[in-house]
Amino acid sequence: MPSDLTSDVPGRPEGQRRAPIAIHLLAFAGAVTVAVLTARFARWDVASLVMIATLTVVSDLTSVETGSKLKVSGSFLGLLLAAVLLGGAPAALIGVTTILVGWFRWREDGHYLRNNLVAFAWFPLIGGLFFYAATNVAHVTSSDLNYYLLVFAAFLVSLTLNFVMVVGYQCWLDRSSVACKALEVCVPFLPSELFSALLTMVAVYVAVQVGVTGLALFALVLVIFQYLVGELLISKHRSETLQRMATTDELTGLANRERFRARIEQEIKECTKDGCPFGVMLMDLDHFKEINDTLGHDYGDVLLRELGPRVAAAVGPGGLVARLGGDEFAVLPEAHTDDPRVLEDVAADLLASVQKPFVVEEFSLEISASIGIARFPVDGRDAHTLLRRADIAMYSAKERESGYGLFSADQDQHSMQRLSALSDFRRAIEAGELILHYQPIVDLPDLHVHGAEALVRWQHPDQGLIPPAEFIQVVEQSGMIALLTRSVLDSAIRQCAQWRLTGEQLSVSVNLSVRNLLDSALPQDIEELLARYLLPPQALKLEITESMIMSDPDRALATITQLSQLGVRFSVDDFGTGYSSLAYLRGLPLDELKIDRSFVSPMLTDSSDLIIVRSTINLAHDLGLTIVGEGVEDGPTLAWLAQLGCDRAQGYHLARPMPAARFEEWIDANGDQSSSRAVA
Numbered sequence: 001m002p003s004d005l006t007s008d009v010p011g012r013p014e015g016q017r018r019a020p021i022a023i024h025l026l027a028f029a030g031a032v033t034v035a036v037l038t039a040r041f042a043r044w045d046v047a048s049l050v051m052i053a054t055l056t057v058v059s060d061l062t063s064v065e066t067g068s069k070l071k072v073s074g075s076f077l078g079l080l081l082a083a084v085l086l087g088g089a090p091a092a093l094i095g096v097t098t099i100l101v102g103w104f105r106w107r108e109d110g111h112y113l114r115n116n117l118v119a120f121a122w123f124p125l126i127g128g129l130f131f132y133a134a135t136n137v138a139h140v141t142s143s144d145l146n147y148y149l150l151v152f153a154a155f156l157v158s159l160t161l162n163f164v165m166v167v168g169y170q171c172w173l174d175r176s177s178v179a180c181k182a183l184e185v186c187v188p189f190l191p192s193e194l195f196s197a198l199l200t201m202v203a204v205y206v207a208v209q210v211g212v213t214g215l216a217l218f219a220l221v222l223v224i225f226q227y228l229v230g231e232l233l234i235s236k237h238r239s240e241t242l243q244r245m246a247t248t249d250e251l252t253g254l255a256n257r258e259r260f261r262a263r264i265e266q267e268i269k270e271c272t273k274d275g276c277p278f279g280v281m282l283m284d285l286d287h288f289k290e291i292n293d294t295l296g297h298d299y300g301d302v303l304l305r306e307l308g309p310r311v312a313a314a315v316g317p318g319g320l321v322a323r324l325g326g327d328e329f330a331v332l333p334e335a336h337t338d339d340p341r342v343l344e345d346v347a348a349d350l351l352a353s354v355q356k357p358f359v360v361e362e363f364s365l366e367i368s369a370s371i372g373i374a375r376f377p378v379d380g381r382d383a384h385t386l387l388r389r390a391d392i393a394m395y396s397a398k399e400r401e402s403g404y405g406l407f408s409a410d411q412d413q414h415s416m417q418r419l420s421a422l423s424d425f426r427r428a429i430e431a432g433e434l435i436l437h438y439q440p441i442v443d444l445p446d447l448h449v450h451g452a453e454a455l456v457r458w459q460h461p462d463q464g465l466i467p468p469a470e471f472i473q474v475v476e477q478s479g480m481i482a483l484l485t486r487s488v489l490d491s492a493i494r495q496c497a498q499w500r501l502t503g504e505q506l507s508v509s510v511n512l513s514v515r516n517l518l519d520s521a522l523p524q525d526i527e528e529l530l531a532r533y534l535l536p537p538q539a540l541k542l543e544i545t546e547s548m549i550m551s552d553p554d555r556a557l558a559t560i561t562q563l564s565q566l567g568v569r570f571s572v573d574d575f576g577t578g579y580s581s582l583a584y585l586r587g588l589p590l591d592e593l594k595i596d597r598s599f600v601s602p603m604l605t606d607s608s609d610l611i612i613v614r615s616t617i618n619l620a621h622d623l624g625l626t627i628v629g630e631g632v633e634d635g636p637t638l639a640w641l642a643q644l645g646c647d648r649a650q651g652y653h654l655a656r657p658m659p660a661a662r663f664e665e666w667i668d669a670n671g672d673q674s675s676s677r678a679v680a
């Protein structure tokens, strides 16, 4: 296929664009001088000149972009044809005309234009002079076969010259090595250049034997041929782009789910032939949602984009990494084996690559992930089953916080149970299987019972009492959390109102989930419940966490404001475990902070926890908030909290969560003597 090399248009750094104008001018003047001096040896046959010039210009204008710096066209062939049939000077004239006409189409920078003018003047000139000299020295005429071989040689000589001028200039601009460029440019184009040289031989033969008519016919065929090849290349390019888009994840540049599935199916086909097993991994980032929620989706995207190449590098060229969506990735390791140790080593390497800190603007973020591994053929014989089981293994690794783990059959059982439990859930709420336990919250230092936190449990007919940790998250994901919270609020408000009738001025705390805060119907629901059970709004406390507020601050703030205008109180739960700061919370209508038990429980054995507890108490007070220490598991901790000025306490040392009836007994037994038990 005919092709030529012309310097390309794309931008170079500004500083490098200042080409040596003087050299270009000198070279061009040289070409003009040589052309003028040799003009009298040339054949100035106007019909052929016009014919070849038209062929060259049209060919250049319809050249095919290859996506690299090269254009494919028959203009080179046209120039050589002119050089051989007419001579160097007319060929150089056609070369310069081609570049000038082409400029109106391509509008390349001035320095490229100059370089191309020089190149397109010189190489047909040299080609023509070479051919003229060679045929004279060898005494060959158009009736000899050698005449046509010299056409071939002339083509190669000018091609080399063209290469040196265009590629050399490009290297000078890029500051890259000519050898590299030579490989980059020559290797893919060598076959087409040789073909081009052959075509030139044929063209010369046709022109010599048939004359101008033959030449015109040849030119027509060539231009049509070039057009067809161009269309072919464009449609191939288009289908490659479409193919790439359909199998690539846009954000990370990794493979997408379809490509991964196709690859697994292909591996399975090959494995059934030669019997080699392999592993499939599913990786899910831990707490990615919180990063997204607190720092914004842009940060999340930047992080995922950086993660892609890292994970791909850790897996190696023989493996495959795909992003399945969100923060979920699938991996086919390079090593084809079902050896658990090898697969676990790969998983450990992957985790290590994920855990290296990410720098996003001024933040340095550290994330971790959980990886589940399923093996072909023991865990599944098709892509769908393998991915599902890797997913189950991943969840199990996440729950155990083990980083990674292999699938085992009992995990499948467990996940089935989870699903059937979930379908049970709606019925369970209606059947009243959700019950509340109450854990006392006492004032410090007098241990007066201030109120209770309502903690939900599921009294399952077959499985017994199920703790909230086992179902809350699944209920949240399934969208039934509004039902659950409403049911908890109903019981807790009713219960608290009942206690207050007997003279105990207690308050009740209810835990909310993130979705509840975004639910615009919540304030009205709560208002109705308070009115129905005649509970003063001040007796209800809603526990929310920092990350719940940050997930959608505007909507969360609207709900919080509406409820606090009713008189309902707000507590920040698990304080210290999220990403936000007291300074941010200052703008919200909050009443209480509950410092997380992970700081309180160990505060007497770990001095840094003690420092955190003490400074949090002080900061909370400065902001006018009361503070509750959670997770008080022994007397000395309780005494220290009182000493540090903490307002309230909650924990196993005081009482475990218990059913309403037991809570009443507990109050009867402890309430009266609270002041005598007071801590110092």
Ligand code: C2E
Pocket (backbone or CB within 6 Å): 439, 454, 455, 456, 467, 468, 469, 472, 485, 488, 510, 511, 512, 513, 543, 573, 574, 597, 630, 631, 632, 633, 650, 651, 652, 653, 657
């Ligand atoms: P939480 O809000 O932090 O609730 C306190 C949890 O700490 C309770 O666990 C309680 O039994 C436990 N705890 C209390 N004192 C101590 C102590 O001294 N030491 C230790 N180690 N733990 C103590 P529980 O009842 O299993 O609840 C777990 C979580 O489930 C709660 O954490 C809360 O986030 C969630 N939850 C409970 N009930 C509800 C509910 O009605 N709605 C929602 N959305 N979440 C709930």
Ligand code: CA
Pocket (backbone or CB within 6 Å): 453, 511, 543, 573
């Ligand atoms: Ca709580």
Ligand code: CA
Pocket (backbone or CB within 6 Å): 573, 574, 594, 596, 597, 630
């Ligand atoms: Ca808590």
